Amino acid sequence: MALAGASLISGLNAALLRLGVWAPVVSDRVADLHGPVMVLGFMGTLISLERAQAMRNPLAYLAPALLGLGSLALLAGAPVALGKLLLFDGAVAWVVLALALWVRAPLGLVAAQALSATFAALAAGLWLVADFPAVVTLLAAFLVLTIASERAELAQLTMGPRAVPTLLALASVLALGAALSTVLPAVGDRVFGLGCVLTAAWLLRDDVGRRMIRTSGLRRFNAAALLTGNFWLAVSGVIWLIVGRPTSAGAYDAVIHGVFLGFGMAMIMAHAPIIFPAVLGRPLPYRAAMWGPLALLNLGLVVRIGGGLSQATVVYQVGGTITVLAVLLFAVTVVVAVVRG
Incomplete structure (x- = not known):
């Protein structure tokens, strides 16, 4: 840790x-x-x-x-x-x-998790001989498959019997797109973008986020993080689907940080009170202060991506700095919550 x-x-x-x-x-x-x-x-x-x-x-x-x-x-x-x-x-x-x-x-769930790890290995292996942008889609496949599998595992009772077959079907699309991205980037990234959009739509429809957002406390925080994370995954997927391999700095920044920060970090925030206790060996109680980093993360992403796409450098820098502060603040919040118990 x-x-x-x-x-x-x-x-x-x-x-x-x-x-x-x-x-x-x-x-x-x-x-x-x-x-x-x-x-x-x-x-x-x-x-x-x-x-x-x-x-x-x-x-x-x-x-x-x-x-x-x-x-x-x-x-x-x-x-x-x-x-x-x-x-x-x-x-x-x-x-x-x-x-x-x-x-x-x-x-099937465990097979999807193994597939996600395989894409992490493929990305790390390709990075030995290629520049980092060439492995971005492989890394995105690792992250999206990992989180989708995690959600299907944690919420399979509410997702119903369709959860695992749907996960495996989406994993096939994502895997195909990621694999194609290494040889036919324009085609592969579009296929992968389609997989991201479909995955986000599935999680928005079948996951617990829409139902738990009406509750309170940890369940509501968890739901908000899930819903916003899925939103950013959909945004990245749409951009990939439209442009293929991004060539402009603004589009590249949007897909990268939409997936890894908007989707990935939001899901880490959502799962932290559930998963971290098993990793840390100590309880991580929910704190209302956790809402602050989540709100800052989404605000920063909106400002950052808007600034990047409009080529407004200062706006882009402000938004990016806000996202850094959001992640740092969440880390501090977690440490304080664990120490205080």
Whole structure:
């Protein structure tokens, strides 16, 4: 967990550098590594750690350890090739872990989770020989499949018997699009965008968000995070569907941060009070203060994407800074809630 936290803080610093605003640590190298550090270093370490907990085997922790170490190696000034190799090794170890979980429980849900880990490994492997933009769709496939599988698992009672077949059908579309994106980017990204739109529509229709938003407390917060996350996934999917592989800076920024920040981070916020206790070994009670980071995240994304698409640099920077503050504030809120119990 400490490795994931270090990757998060470093990734946020890199985000500020990429925005062209003040950051605590100034480094061109760190700025260039923002994407891999946040997706594989932070999200990959965090999610694989949760899977390792489910396996209950000491060897299972090799995956999050390697992913975290790879991220830190990149940030600490070690040879870039070493950091990339550690991330790749960690992703491969994650695939082995996912397959072991599937052997133990050969279910469609677990198969979808194994597929998501496979795309993380494919992305890390391709990044050894290609620039980061070439692996973005593969990483997005990893994240979307992971979260969709998680939602189908957590809400399968309310989603009904169609949940797993629908998940597997959508996984096929997403996997096809991600695979095609490596050889036919214009076609593959559009297919993947279609998969994102369909996945968002499915989760908006069948997941618990629309029903729980009328409740209160943790359930309402969880619902709000789910609904906003699905909205941003749909936004990214529509852009991919229309333009294919984004060529303008504004469109590229919109799809990247719509998926990884709007969808991914919102889902982490939604799942934190549910999943983190198993990872941390300590309770994470819901706090009303959690609404603040969620609201800031969505406000920042609206401002950031609007500024990026309209080429308003200052607006873009303000929006981006707000999203960084939102993620940092949520991390602080979680730490305080855990410490106070």
